[in-house]
Amino acid sequence: MKKINFLDLHAINNRQRDELVTAFTRVLDSGWYVMGEELNKFESQFAEYCGVKHCIGVANGLDALILVLRAWKELGHLNDGDEVLVPANTYIASILAVTENNLIPVMIEPDINTYNINTDLIESAITNKTKAILPVHLYGQLSNMPLINEIAKKYNLLVLEDCAQSHGAHFENRKAGAWGNAAGFSFYPGKNLGALGDAGAITTNDNELADTLKALRNYGSHKKYENLYKGQNSRLDELQAALLRVKMEVLDGDTTIRQKIANRYINEINNSKIFLPAVEKQEGHVWHLFVIRTSNREELQTYLQKNGIQTLIHYPLPPHKQLAYKELSALNLPVAEKIHAEVISLPISPVMTDEEVNYIIKMVNNY
Numbered sequence: 001m002k003k004i005n006f007l008d009l010h011a012i013n014n015r016q017r018d019e020l021v022t023a024f025t026r027v028l029d030s031g032w033y034v035m036g037e038e039l040n041k042f043e044s045q046f047a048e049y050c051g052v053k054h055c056i057g058v059a060n061g062l063d064a065l066i067l068v069l070r071a072w073k074e075l076g077h078l079n080d081g082d083e084v085l086v087p088a089n090t091y092i093a094s095i096l097a098v099t100e101n102n103l104i105p106v107m108i109e110p111d112i113n114t115y116n117i118n119t120d121l122i123e124s125a126i127t128n129k130t131k132a133i134l135p136v137h138l139y140g141q142l143s144n145m146p147l148i149n150e151i152a153k154k155y156n157l158l159v160l161e162d163c164a165q166s167h168g169a170h171f172e173n174r175k176a177g178a179w180g181n182a183a184g185f186s187f188y189p190g191k192n193l194g195a196l197g198d199a200g201a202i203t204t205n206d207n208e209l210a211d212t213l214k215a216l217r218n219y220g221s222h223k224k225y226e227n228l229y230k231g232q233n234s235r236l237d238e239l240q241a242a243l244l245r246v247k248m249e250v251l252d253g254d255t256t257i258r259q260k261i262a263n264r265y266i267n268e269i270n271n272s273k274i275f276l277p278a279v280e281k282q283e284g285h286v287w288h289l290f291v292i293r294t295s296n297r298e299e300l301q302t303y304l305q306k307n308g309i310q311t312l313i314h315y316p317l318p319p320h321k322q323l324a325y326k327e328l329s330a331l332n333l334p335v336a337e338k339i340h341a342e343v344i345s346l347p348i349s350p351v352m353t354d355e356e357v358n359y360i361i362k363m364v365n366n367y
């Protein structure tokens with residue numbers, strides 16, 4: 001058996017090599033590289049895909065989250081020092097978006113089985129400073145959005161979905177990005193919809209927010225050389241937009257392959273040392289990552305590595321234990337800490353062969 005890499009981006013993109021080269025050539029030859037037709041077309045296609053009115057392309061997923069919170073500040077919906085509820089076990093970008101805006105992240109423990117925010121703990125964390133909730137659809141599975149939206153309505157909170165890992169995930173035919181007041185997506189190359197470089201987008205049904213965001217991503221300007229806000233330069237360039245339009249063609253097919261592999265792992269991995277992820281609705285889970293837990297993860301990782309299987313850890317340290325967040329280090333978040341200490345991600349991708357999946361299952365069961 002040859003080595004199984006965690007994610008083979010070359011093989012993933014090579015499937016569409018000709019179409020990608022055609023898109024690249026079209027942009028090269030157009031002579032127009034920023035804020036043009038490719039971006040407009042991608043934004044309409046992605047908005048339609050998510051089932052929302054607006055998509056605003058930006059430079060990356062972190063900027064998407066930062067800019068939504070920033071726009072809510074410009075619109076008077078948020079102020080410095082307001083609290084934002086976030087799951088404690090996320091990628092650090094979700095927290096950075098909050099602190100970057102001088103807002104306070106209030107860390108909520110996740111559910112140990114789904115790894116998403118534990119909705120039973122949300123209401124007790126709400127204070128008169130709480131203004132927003134930022135659920136992260138971690139590893140490809142939607143958070144419990146019906147319940148989160150119900151709580152948000154009751155307490156008048158804004159909802160910003162972090163959809164960086166959940167392109168196309170859905171529940172009752174409503175997709176990730178269409179549940180909150182706004183959502184941030186990342187198209188980092190390794191995400192389920194990945195560009196050939198950095199890229200991101202915001203989705204929303206809110207016209208005023210979309211308008212504000214279009215200015216904020218472009219120096220705060222709605223109109224050339226007139227600046228309404230002290231904005232940023234966070235634009236999704238024509239080249240990445242054109243490449244993303246090609247990649248969108250295979251997104252749903254890729255998701256189906258991911259789901260088949262995940263199903264096999266769930267049905268065929270059968271080792272008492274391994275905890276499998278809990279799935280609330282299999283058909284809506286897009287399996288960005290297949291994350292298992294085990295008490296001696298280093299041992300399992302070394303064992304799999306020796307047998308030619310590369311695994312990764314998403315993520316080794318929770319945000320509140322990062323040096324960047326010393327001020328949060330005293331928080332008591334045992335569930336998040338346990339998850340970060342025990343998780344390990346098995347390879348899952350649209351270019352894996354049945355033989356590779358068979359082999360991984362066999363090796364994990366022999367551990």
Ligand SMILES: *Cc1c(COP(=O)(O)O)cnc(C)c1O
Binds near residue numbers: 093165185
């Ligand atoms: C990847 C990711 C981001 C950030 O996206 P970038 O495009 O890398 O800036 C944000 N949140 C989560 C949960 C992510 O996985």
